[in-house]
């Protein structure tokens with residue numbers, strides 16, 4: 364028995380970090396996906412003594428396996444205390460036990476950043492599917508830890524596959540299909556629990572936009588779907604500077620504890636930027652696209668300045684901003700910053716030749732550029 368699921372990455376157009384502190388943010392799904400295939404063994408094989416839960420990370424040529432017996436020994440209570448319909452947080456104690464199971468896998472030192480993802484896998488899998496043996500195969504088009512929501516796409520696609528494999532209502536051979544509203548809500552709640560293991564204190568925007576797709580305005584868990592009334596093209600530049608969302612988010616929280624008044628003013632300013640951006644994107648007024656683009660440019664510039672003041676920019680991000688500005692193009696970091704990816708607005712009147720020139724310049728600095736279509740589908744499953 365095999366089910367497949369996929370979930371998209373995202374870009375944050377405005378409001379990252381401030382959204383963790385209650386400000387509004389605007390995000391959109393992009394057409395780069397994480398794919399999960401879940402294979403359950405035939406009944407006869409499942410009854411063998413060597414029953415295994417296996418995780419294959421195909422792009423990295425890595426495989427991790429746990430015997431069901433070992434899982435039952437180390438985290439006996441997980442599957443008895445939770446079920447698909449009751450999303451629950453992983454307690455500190457359970458996470459410690461799961462870390463023991465992850466450490467036993469001897470992850471190569473240079474890939475140790477995968478540990479939180481593998482812990483999340485074990486938590487989500489055993490909470491939703493119990494100790495039923497299976498092989499889970501993951502591939503991704505998203506760069507890991509670069510601000511495009513690889514962690515959320517991983518949690519959402521994995522949970523979607525787990526929900527699909529638990530479902531008795533299977534419509535075969537119909538290609539990729541969306542989940543119904545109830546399952547989507549459940550999926551989003553479970554994926555948020557997964558994100559908590561990877562991010563520490565996520566706002567929930569990344570898993571929500573990956574699950575629901577489209578373009579959304581998000582504030583304290585409340586989602587508004589945005590209908591764009593203008594073309595929106597962004598160049599994405601991956602600085603390839605590795606960073607970790609958990610550390611960056613906690614850095615901003617520490618700064619907020621030290622300077623609460625100043626930082627709350629910053630978060631309020633970001634809230635206004637996101638709200639204004641959302642209204643420009645949706646506006647049906649007679650304002651020309653060029654005028655709208657000019658406003659968006661300015662808002663991106665102010666947002667980047669505020670992200671700088673939160674301490675989450677990086678010299679590689681500054682290089683991208685300077686390089687694009689030479690060609691009168693505006694950029695801001697996207698996601699958690701500290702390196703990772705940068706967005707550059709490509710106004711409708713900008714010629715392909717200019718874009719090619721900018722890309723060439725950015726790539727000669729060692730960065731990687733690409734474009735992605737914005738605002739597509741969220742999580743989907745396939746039987």
Ligand SMILES: Nc1ncnc2c1ncn2[C@@H]1O[C@H](COP(=O)(O)OP(=O)(O)OP(=O)(O)O)[C@@H](O)[C@H]1O
Nearest residue numbers: 476477480508509510511512513514517608698699
């Ligand atoms: N396909 C995957 N397989 C296993 N683990 C993954 C996968 N994708 C992401 N992860 C886990 O998520 C971590 C990266 O998450 P992190 O939140 O730091 O970056 P991001 O989600 O790419 O960026 P951002 O949160 O800024 O959008 C990795 O270190 C890994 O533990």
Ligand SMILES: C[C@@](O)(CCO)CC(=O)[O-]
Nearest residue numbers: 379380565566567698699
């Ligand atoms: C940095 C952050 O705001 C976005 C990461 O994509 C964290 C979050 O909202 O969970």
Ligand SMILES: [Mg+2]
Nearest residue numbers: 512514515608
């Ligand atoms: Mg993440």
